[in-house]
């Protein structure tokens with residue numbers, strides 16, 4: 001080869017390329033950061049476990065716990081972990097520990113916005129996070145139909161949010177099928193499915209049509225307003241120049257009291273319907289208000305929570321704010337005839353309405369119904385329990401028949417994972433209920449595949 005031939009080839013750069021740092025776990029993108037529908041950190045953990053094809057508790061025990069190095073995350077302690085998993089979405093030590101550990105494992109920098117950590121200086125823990133999940137079945141169903149990722153928004157983890165601001169309907173707080181409350185993280189957690197019975201929690205589940213839709217006549221303005229206001233707050237977090245400080249509360253309160261009652265705290269307390277001594281303490285910065293009180297003040301004076309906590313608030317009182325939350329509460333003492341009628345109707349419904357449903361329909365608390373109508377409540381409870389058991393048996397029988405058909409179908413071989421999706425039932429639930437059938441189907445799939 002002559003030298004002119006060699007000159008035709010470029011000179012190789014032999015300097016080694018610098019590789020960026022690799023993350024231990026997937027660099028999974030959290031959903032909706034910077035929107036009111038931002039994902040919760042517990043929801044993110046559930047999706048991360050699913051992306052790695054491991055149970056959630058395994059991910060926590062084997063990856064997050066060693067990184068977090070926290071005593072309460074030792075493997076033997078994880079048994080009761082589901083009960084306090086809700087705290088991961090808050091702003092305390094647990095939230096900070098999980099956020100740090102997960103950011104180290106995924107190399108993400110935005111997981112703080114999946115928690116309430118940005119608001120830790122201006123919120124108190126009391127009444128902040130709900131004990132168990134609440135969800136909007138219509139949101140789940142819409143995401144599923146649109147082929148979007150199913151996830152658990154942070155807004156649904158807040159105790160004060162009882163309405164879906166997108167669909168203006170009540171959030172559901174128990175699985176319509178097994179009637180269980182669901183922890184935020186459980187051994188078999190999967191977004192959009194019941195972690196106890198594996199049932200799909202979207203709108204198609206059978207009893208959701210009983211849930212009262214918020215119409216204009218029955219609208220509780222304050223609840224809708226609260227959901228929207230909290231949504232704005234979550235939306236604001238990533239774009240705020242600085243995080244709110246404790247002093248902001250007394251500053252904003254002083255400004256609002258000045259605008260509404262010309263500096264008279266006593267009159268302001270009466271106006272917003274709160275105790276004047278509490279308000280005095282908050283005004284002087286001795287304490288900060290529980291988030292439900294904060295929301296109540298903001299609602300009454302027409303200032304969004306984001307404005308109250310981040311800016312110099314300008315009061316916008318409109319007459320509707322003075323309406324009837326209290327009046328509504330007072331007039332909700334139904335007469336006996338109406339209550340008995342509601343019980344009779346509930347018995348005729350299929351599936352029968354629960355005590356909670358009746359309580360919502362007549363606007364009378366469930367505890368008062370139990371106290372004043374024990375016989376009727378007992379009859380309803382028995383009916384609901386019988387129906388639940390019957391439905392559960394029917395469901396499993398239906399699934400069993402389909403599994404047998406899948407096994408006997410000579411031209412078809414299907415994996416348990418695919419079958420569980422088709423049956424809208426978690427894979428682990430299938431194995432627990434029908435171990436032999438599952439093993440036979442898995443063996444058939446393996447045989448045909450090999």
Ligand SMILES: [Zn+2]
Pocket residue numbers: 136137138139140164165166167168
């Ligand atoms: Zn919704």
Ligand SMILES: [Zn+2]
Pocket residue numbers: 175176177178179180194195196197198199
């Ligand atoms: Zn369930």
